[in-house]
Amino acid sequence: MAIDWEARFSSYGKHATASEIRELLKVLDRPGIISFAGGIPDPALFPTALIAEAHRHVFEDGARSGAALQYSVSEGFPPLRQWLRDYMRAKGVNCGIDNILITTGSQQGIYLTGRLILNSGDRVLTARPTYLGVLQAFGGNSPRYGTLDALTDGEACDAKLAYAMPDFANPTGESISLSERKALIAGAHAKDVIILEDAAYCDLRYSGEPRPSLLALDLESVGSIEESRVIYTGTFSKTIVPGLRVGWVVAAKAVIKKLVLLKQASDLHTSTLTQMALTEVVSRLPQSHIAMLCENYGARRDAMLDALKRHMPPGVSWTKPEGGMFIWVNLPAGIDGAQLLAEAIQVGVAFVPGGAFFPDHRQHNTLRLNFSLCDPETIRTGIERLGKLISRS
């Protein structure tokens, strides 16, 4: 007799459902399709030789390799946390290594922060649309959602946590202006809301001037990271490689201490070998690596913006990101992104329908286009096909 598993799952287990996007990406990954669907960096631009060498060096040294393959502390490999302390200091965040936790990708930082802060039914503020992974990460805590505007409007606000991706957000590519950042921080103080800042794309800027992180701005106001209400997550996935699954959290020690315990309960620690090798990679990686990424991805962004201007019919609008990996397209009302995708696949182009990026009140006449994976010529071909299709809709 088959077991009725649904009846045995927890409320969280029952409600966890497959992400439309991730299911979609599996079927789109086939030859002949120009895919703007993924959100992934170009493997041709990975610092593979340096990563291979760093692993070789760890194995060459008996004492290091023994430690690399052994259990280690949940907090993370101290030299990697030291490197990150210096990296954060260069970004205006004065912190110590006890303010830093290494995570299995920044997804884990977001997930654990949700577990640390949210009880069932607590309100979380996000952009609309927002990063799909945060909706998945917080799903187990059954939050209610609101928008980031709630921090800055004149209304009362019952939110406990606000999630923001200030630079080149996934999925829109848009950034928060300096004055808006300051307003968000002021609002979080006035309304007593914790901020979870996701800095995943912050180093991939192709034009315009860098802006301080929400954490750096909060430190200007409160003076010390121990007084800050910002929990910051970073990742090596966009600037080094995603496959090694290493990210980090920066926050007050009171927060990091608890996150260490939650991480220990969930996976003990992140691979020691990976952390050791990555420490060598980031220490030896030339400044020119990020510049090279920005040059390549910037040219792809330009190619896509140019092709959109050339091929999209009137009534279609899109964002003009200064960095990151995505452009967000608004279609005329009545065109459904998911329906359009079905037709687009017939002409050999793929993207992600925008609806999935909304916690609620979905706008279905939207698309997310990724420009980091295809070369400029392919981007032009794909956008031309897509433009023709939309013109006919």
Next chain:
Amino acid sequence: MAIDWEARFSSYGKHATASEIRELLKVLDRPGIISFAGGIPDPALFPTALIAEAHRHVFEDGARSGAALQYSVSEGFPPLRQWLRDYMRAKGVNCGIDNILITTGSQQGIYLTGRLILNSGDRVLTARPTYLGVLQAFGGNSPRYGTLDALTDGEACDAKLAYAMPDFANPTGESISLSERKALIAGAHAKDVIILEDAAYCDLRYSGEPRPSLLALDLESVGSIEESRVIYTGTFSKTIVPGLRVGWVVAAKAVIKKLVLLKQASDLHTSTLTQMALTEVVSRLPQSHIAMLCENYGARRDAMLDALKRHMPPGVSWTKPEGGMFIWVNLPAGIDGAQLLAEAIQVGVAFVPGGAFFPDHRQHNTLRLNFSLCDPETIRTGIERLGKLISRS
């Protein structure tokens, strides 16, 4: 003004407290102390050369290294799941790769199973004492605890999940007999309880005959893994290395599908590079590797059992494990393991006081001794010192 973080933490966040043992292990890790405290394999016995070579091979092939460093599917690397399918079949578990999820250590498998099954207040059955990591992993679900006896006694039972480590359990080293295994399975059916089987140590047997896993026994009774109520977790931490953080879950597809979603929400996937390298390691590892581990650890077990017999005063008893890494010691009533540790450190010996391994009703006159890290001579010296100390208590 400092933020009152405690007031902002979730109930789970508030209740998460540092593990006594893990805090203890940090201070015990100093030169000159003979430590029976950790629960870690001997790095001198790691197949380091093979692991180094496997990483080198991945990097030598451009297409493989690109994939190794890129995002990949949450389910895990298919060739590693294929290898595990064959490994499980050799243990009497007929399953397909869709019944297998790769996890970031088996700790993650336990954690995610807790999230999948347990609502706050649900009852979980464990051995007493039990693996500390399971108490941490389930902590976020605020379960009530009961003992495994509840599956087989004549009473009614409101438990949802039973956690069992049938072979050489941490912390006692004891195994569940074949008839007891059958009784547990029958009880789980009769009382409609899901079983989480932790097979962490199952391949480290030094004497006696191998016994079928609870999953294999359940399959004999229900016929197909799709009908089984056992969720099985395994790990490469004890037989290969722990530092790479790779484990797996085997269960009905209905369970694995949900666990994949929960894993995706928590860390997207386990390092692709690590999974690829490990696939080569396990494929090429000679049978003699496990035999070599068993020979070494078996000799250390024998040395410790012999020394206990020689040096412990009357009134002290201990388990006689057929495998694994631990011996459990019962002291005369009135001797407190934690107090004894303070004195033992003075004479250069460390262990873990047993109290921490009980979800409730702690027995403080107990110790956990690890025998996998020290050589036989050191074990003899350490147990002699410990015996003298207890004789004086």
